[in-house]
Amino acid sequence: MKKKKLLVLHPIIGPYRIDFFNALAAQYDFKCCVFMHKFSTINYDLKQIEGQLNFKPICLDIYHVTKLGIPKGFFKIIEDFKPDYVMLSECSIRPLLVHLYKFLLRKKFKTITLIDDSYDMVVGGNHFSKAHALAEKIMIPMSDEIITVEPRVNAFFQQKYGKGIYFPIVADEKRLRLQYEKALPVSQQYIMDYGLKDKNILLFVGRLIDVKNLKNTIRAFIKANIANAVFVIVGDGVEMSNLKEEAKECSSVIFTGMLEGEELFAWYDVADVHILASYQEAFGAVTNEALIAGCFSVVSKKAGSQCLIKDGVNGFNVDPDSIEDISNGIVKAFGLISEPIANKLKPSKMLYSFNEYFSNLKQGLENMR
Template sequence: MNILLLSTIYPLPSKGNRGTSVCHYFAKEWVKEGHNVRVVHYQAVYPFFFYWAARVAQNLIATKTGAVVYTKRDRGAQYEWDGVQVLRIPLFKLIPHGKFLSIAINKSIKEIIKNNAENSFIPDIVVGHFPNPQIAVVARLKRVYSSATTAIVIHGDLDQLKSIYGEGFKDFYRKIDLWGFRSKKVREDFEKKYGKLRHSFICYSGVPANYITESNTHSFKNPLNKFIYVGEMIKRKYPAEIIEALVNVYEDKNFRIDYVGNGRELETIKLKMEKYLLQKQVVICGRIPRDEIKAKYDNADCMIMISRGEAYGLVYLEAMARGCITIASRGEGFDGVIEDGVNGFLCEAGNTQELANIIRKINALTSEERLAISEKAIETSRRLTDKNAADLYLNNLIIK
């Protein structure tokens, strides 16, 4: 099967794999299954002034937003990575989060068609991740590849549908064959605005099979006291609020939490460390390679991230794969994967009092009950390996 995947977010192997890898995980698994996969990576480029500003405030922007900050224009590239053919196209827009220029989109579509023709590639499936500009491009490519199934995967970026496309979105809405969503919550929000979809699916990510523990290292004979947070240290993820909950529960300070990641909220965490005299209890680890985080999960009892605006949250699944009892946000991207009290727990985003009560609830369970939740978490991750998630995704793209 020939699959054309378009995305504005794709890792750059030439720059240390900067950028979210979610689309590449799917693409490389499809290649392993014998499919022919080509990726179009749209790299936004801006007026030169923005790159001057980025060079001046690169660290500030990165730590505040968690985004990759580019300090010079991309020139585009074509390369193969893990068997996936990638065509990176610079695409001009005037301001961040704004529309791409129509003339630039039109030029890029001609380049895609030309590149496909040169490689005798006629897609059976054309799928775009993120609305801007993928919705417009996928709809236009349908005119050229009329027999191809077209799909768009929404990552929680519903505001762009109105800000970028306005009333014109309704026309695109009818031209796309399938709509995918990174979580049940995102699909629910979409259908509240635009009505029930005839064809839709949930596009879950997976973890590498070798990431899943073969033997659970956790016994949970004692109440929780070793915690971990993995993610960007930004406000909407509420990393510092976890300390408030832990201080509330453990008046004797008999706990430890490892913070893995970087960002501006580290300053808030350090202030709370000083306020509550937690220099021995709080460990700031910085960024750690994905494979090395496994040992951190193995040493922790519980992973906590009660973030807002989380389209999915792959770190939750990674923690579950190692047997951590995982506390995620209710009504966010991981609803539907975690079943509260069965394979993990759900808490209102940023709610420190509820988080404290959940920790007390877990500590009130027997060691056997805590271990059962840990085992259920590992079982869930086994169903969502990279391969299984990619197979499920592709099956959903094939309209029966």
């Protein structure tokens, strides 16, 4: 049976979407176009991940000719490839133009829009911006189908528009655990260098910005008062100096700065519990990364990745506005640990595999036909 043609138009491929796009490339006659090589504010660089892709993306970033950043050849790619489906990234000007192009020229391809927003953003009105919220209201009715990252969001759009396929932002655990395994020697070096033997390790990974709620997380960690506990904060950002000031009276908080590759993966190997207590978080792929590494996770109820947590099984969801609730979540998460595992990978704490999630997505897309 001839494969359907799928064209992906996306700003850039983030590391957290490698397995998603590779799986699509295996399933369809596939072409992927990205609009830029680098996304400096989040430190994404296409060249750093190209070796992990099973396809060669086309980058259009050298062809920008308008203030809207619309590259030459943007619509020609659609004309030449003649896709059955066009997958679009979220809600912005370029995806909107694809919808208009389809409508005005009466094209037959179906559009699929990726909606990465959490339930708090979609229903609670806690959007990144008013423009983003407006674009979403315009684009979702125009899309033939949407892919959502949280089941509550999916149920909301199914009820409102009759659209929605649930697929969270998750990595293929087999690929990622191989990388964690390779990083084990580095993790052992960390234990020696930082004196972490027999310590209970709480880990945060991400940008040090206000919405990550790290001041309250540090206060919650101190309040939890867990014996032999150390809070490791991996990342950099504008809040670094303020956070160091917040933690100056606590010798058990370690700031590593931004790390990548084995130096980052090794901290997942070392950690017992991961935390993401953000005020606002579209999803939070770090939750999936931590769970795959075998960490229990404490996750904000406002983060999309709260859907990966089953309270009392692989972590706890907490109210980011309550230091006490965050602190209690930390205490309870450490209470889930049965016994330390040294010099090898911890069992994954993911409830479902990448393949199980992708099977659901595949079925949903096939139902479009």
